[in-house]
Amino acid sequence: MAKFSNEQTLRFDRESMEQATHSAIASYHASKYPTGVTVVDGTAGLGGDAMALVQRGPVIAIENDPSRIEFAKHNLSPRGVEVLQVDVAEYLANHQPDYVWLDPARRTPTGKRITKLADYLPSPLTLWKYLESCTLAGIKCSPMTSDDELLIVGERLEFVSFERECREAVVWHSSNPSTVEPGTFAVMLKEGLEPLILEQEETEGYSPMPGKYLYDCDPAAIRAHALGSFGLDALGDSPGYLTGDEVIDSPWLRRYDVLYAGPGDIKKTKVFLRQHGLRVFEVKQRGAGVDPQLLLRALKTEGTPCSLVAWKVGKSVRYALASLIDG
Numbered sequence: 001m002a003k004f005s006n007e008q009t010l011r012f013d014r015e016s017m018e019q020a021t022h023s024a025i026a027s028y029h030a031s032k033y034p035t036g037v038t039v040v041d042g043t044a045g046l047g048g049d050a051m052a053l054v055q056r057g058p059v060i061a062i063e064n065d066p067s068r069i070e071f072a073k074h075n076l077s078p079r080g081v082e083v084l085q086v087d088v089a090e091y092l093a094n095h096q097p098d099y100v101w102l103d104p105a106r107r108t109p110t111g112k113r114i115t116k117l118a119d120y121l122p123s124p125l126t127l128w129k130y131l132e133s134c135t136l137a138g139i140k141c142s143p144m145t146s147d148d149e150l151l152i153v154g155e156r157l158e159f160v161s162f163e164r165e166c167r168e169a170v171v172w173h174s175s176n177p178s179t180v181e182p183g184t185f186a187v188m189l190k191e192g193l194e195p196l197i198l199e200q201e202e203t204e205g206y207s208p209m210p211g212k213y214l215y216d217c218d219p220a221a222i223r224a225h226a227l228g229s230f231g232l233d234a235l236g237d238s239p240g241y242l243t244g245d246e247v248i249d250s251p252w253l254r255r256y257d258v259l260y261a262g263p264g265d266i267k268k269t270k271v272f273l274r275q276h277g278l279r280v281f282e283v284k285q286r287g288a289g290v291d292p293q294l295l296l297r298a299l300k301t302e303g304t305p306c307s308l309v310a311w312k313v314g315k316s317v318r319y320a321l322a323s324l325i326d327g
Contacts, residue, residue: 003048011074013067016046021103021140024191025162026052029101029138032172033057039099042088043122044068047075049101054079060097062088088122092130100131103140115144117153124153124171133175141169143223147184155182161220162189169223186224188251196251201228208236208313210243210261214322216254216284216309217242236318238286238311249326256322259306264290264317266298269308277303278321285310288317 003022021029030052033039037057041050044061045068053059054076061083063072069085076083084091092100104120107113117125124131124139131137131153141150143159143166150157154171161167174180184200198221214235217227222240230248235241248255260272273280280299283292288310295308309320 010046011071013071016068016071019103019105019107020046020048022162022167023048023052024189025160025167027055028160028187028189028195029053029140029170030056032138033099033101033136037099038097039101040091040095040097041101041103042092042127043103043105044072044076044083045103046071047081049103050076050081051079053101054081060084062086062091064088089127089130092127096130096133098135100134100137101140102127102131102138106142113142113144115142117141117145117149128153131173135174135176136179137173139171139173141171143167143169143220145169151184154180156180157184157224158187159185159220159223160187160189161218164218166219166223184224184226186218186220186226186252188218188220198224198226198229198252200224200226203228203232203234203242205231205233207233207243209318210235210258210320210322212245212258213243213247213325214256214258214309214320215242215244215248216240216256218252221252222286236311236313238288240286241309241311255325256307256309257325258320258322260319260321262319264288264310264319266295269319269321270299270301272321273299273301273303278306279303280308280321281305283308283310288312290317 026049035056039053039059041061044050044063050059050061059081061076061081063069073083104122150171154173156172158170159166172180186198188196202225217240232242232244235243279301283295290310307322
């Protein structure tokens with residue numbers, strides 16, 4: 001799916017497009033800043049976030065990579081965005097802007113993902129002395145970076161979900177305590193709809209085996225530890241599966257009817273499949289350590305399609321066969 005509706009008019013290379021923020025997510029970032037204020041986009045790239053920011057007010061875009069400054073100028077100058085090729089730290093030190101957006105590089109030249117703030121380019125830790133006095137500063141980070149580390153550079157941590165994928169962690173900081181509500185949140189974005197926000201709340205209940213229904217949770221809600229408000233039990237020790245006998249209707253959850261549950265035993269599971277005319281078309285797991293393709297081959301049968309869900313209880317693996325009801 002294209003990240004921008006006007007992609008054919010933009011200039012970019014593969015790497016810059018891969019790292020660019022989807023337009024729907026960029027619009028959410030931009031909505032955080034007051035209308036009419038000047039926002040400094042300190043890491044413009046091809047200009048994805050700046051294109052959204054300029055729709056609510058003036059933008060100064062900074063890009064110091066010679067190969068990308070031409071992309072930024074081509075894509076942003078026609079939109080009235082000033083594009084500067086300067087060092088972002090030097091610019092922040094000399095101008096001390098009130099509103100800043102940063103999307104640091106989080107991959108090495110070989111493509112390896114970076115998870116430590118100190119290794120981001122530029123590092124938010126290095127820039128913090130310039131950001132601390134900002135009225136509002138937003139920093140796009142990797143959701144694989146630890147919560148404790150992310151909260152070093154801001155009071156509000158948001159894990160953002162789009163198209164059933166946790167795309168990013170965003171840290172928001174303000175020198176004014178009333179500007180940013182502190183805490184950790186999951187944010188679900190859908191094009192054309194208002195964002196949904198779920199505050200961090202741990203699940204208290206626990207069940208080693210599923211009840212009538214098994215719920216597969218949105219990845220951002222899992223990452224934000226925000227699954228405690230549904231009144232459901234955590235299923236085993238694999239994060240992101242909830243269970244119960246209650247029907248919970250929520251965009252954060254996909255509900256499955258549990259057809260079978262038992263030990264992680266291929267023979268027993270296959271017997272049930274044959275007896276009930278079922279066929280496994282997908283294997284879902286989180287941290288169970290199973291090989292989905294091997295399981296699909298081992299459980300090959302004919303019949304009505306269903307999902308196999310694998311989870312851990314201690315060191316053992318357990319299976320459920322389930323049918324998606326909604327979500």
